[in-house]
Amino acid sequence: xxxxxxxxxxxxxxxxxxxxxxxxxxxxxxxxxxxxxxxxxxxxxxxxxxxxxxxxxxxxxxxxxxxxxxxxxxxxxxxxxxxxxxxxxxxxxxxxxxxxxxxxxxxxxxxxxxxxxxxxxxxxxxxxxxxxxxxxxxxxxxxxxxxxxxxxxxxxxxxxxxxxxxxxxxxxxxxxxxxxxxxxxxxxxxxxxxxxxxxxxxxxxxxxxxxxxxxxxxxxxxxxxxxxxxxxxxxxxxxxxxxxxxx
Numbered sequence: 001x002x003x004x005x006x007x008x009x010x011x012x013x014x015x016x017x018x019x020x021x022x023x024x025x026x027x028x029x030x031x032x033x034x035x036x037x038x039x040x041x042x043x044x045x046x047x048x049x050x051x052x053x054x055x056x057x058x059x060x061x062x063x064x065x066x067x068x069x070x071x072x073x074x075x076x077x078x079x080x081x082x083x084x085x086x087x088x089x090x091x092x093x094x095x096x097x098x099x100x101x102x103x104x105x106x107x108x109x110x111x112x113x114x115x116x117x118x119x120x121x122x123x124x125x126x127x128x129x130x131x132x133x134x135x136x137x138x139x140x141x142x143x144x145x146x147x148x149x150x151x152x153x154x155x156x157x158x159x160x161x162x163x164x165x166x167x168x169x170x171x172x173x174x175x176x177x178x179x180x181x182x183x184x185x186x187x188x189x190x191x192x193x194x195x196x197x198x199x200x201x202x203x204x205x206x207x208x209x210x211x212x213x214x215x216x217x218x219x220x221x222x223x224x225x226x227x228x229x230x231x232x233x234x235x236x237x238x239x240x241x242x243x244x245x246x247x
Contacts, residue, residue: 027179027181028117028121028180029117029180030113030114030117030118030181030193031113031114032108032113033114033180033193034195035161036074036077036078036081036161037077038115039084039097039115039195040054040077040084042081042084042096042097042100043080043081043083043096045103046099046100047096050096054081054083055076057079057083057234057238058234058237059075059076060238060241061242062241062246065246069167071163071164071165071199072163072165073163074161074162074164075163077163078163078196078197078198081196082196082233082234082237084097085118085119085231085234087232095119097115097119114180118195119230120230121179121180121230122178122225122226122230122233123176123177123196123229123233123236124143124176125143125144125147125174125176126141126142126143126144126153126174126175126176126177127141127142127172127174127175128169128170128171128173128199129171131169131171132156137158137159138158139156139157141153141157141175141177144174144205144208155191157177157192158194159175159197161197162175162194162197162198162199163198164198164200164201165201165241166202167199168199173199173200173204174199174204175194175198175200176197176233176237177194177197177198178194178195179192179193179194179195180192198237200237200240200244202244204240204244207239207240207244208236208240211236211239212225212229212236214239215235216228218235
């Protein structure tokens with residue numbers, strides 16, 4: 001499959017045909033889901049300094065101290081990985097991810113398709129509402145009030161690889177994640193994968209609306225909110241962490 005245009009078209013076709021449930025059709029299916037380490041590599045291959053600068057770029061002063069636990073360490077990796085989707089200031093349609101996909105050596109075709117599917121999915125805020133069972137890593141989430149916009153979640157999400165500067169998933173906390181669907185014909189059809197699953201600091205729920213509105217205004221009010229958070233969700237995350245920064 002040649003070129004980004006052809007791969008983008010393939011993602012659109014898969015989005016229109018992915019299976020069961022009206023809500024799931026709104027999540028682009030990814031034949032291979034890129035993990036955090038793969039996205040970090042996509043960023044650092046283009047900008048080696050991002051390995052050091054990435055955490056501070058998204059987490060602000062939260063990144064000034066040594067990681068406190070595994071959740072914090074993963075939050076820093078997720079912060080760097082999130083820059084894969086950040087558009088260049090001089091080339092709005094160019095990002096480290098797209099440069100990596102078109103570079104040499106080129107990633108496997110299914111990984112390219114999966115990465116583009118993730119890029120189409122907004123980095124969206126969800127409320128963590130319940131844990132599946134008494135232990136484990138699968139959690140039920142729902143869009144925040146006023147953030148439905150067709151992104152219904154009908155299955156628990158595996159958050160074993162989530163990160164957070166104030167710990168991991170807990171009922172009531174806000175999760176930022178890019179959700180993609182398992183393609184039709186794969187095991188566990190209808191499941192959703194969370195890419196860049198970042199648990200925001202306590203108090204984030206009251207700040208998300210204002211942070212997103214600020215970023216939306218800067219990106220152009222004619223764009224849909226989902227489009228803005230697909231391309232600039234990292235700016236919302238930075239505003240929230242700045243507002244809740246440690247003293």
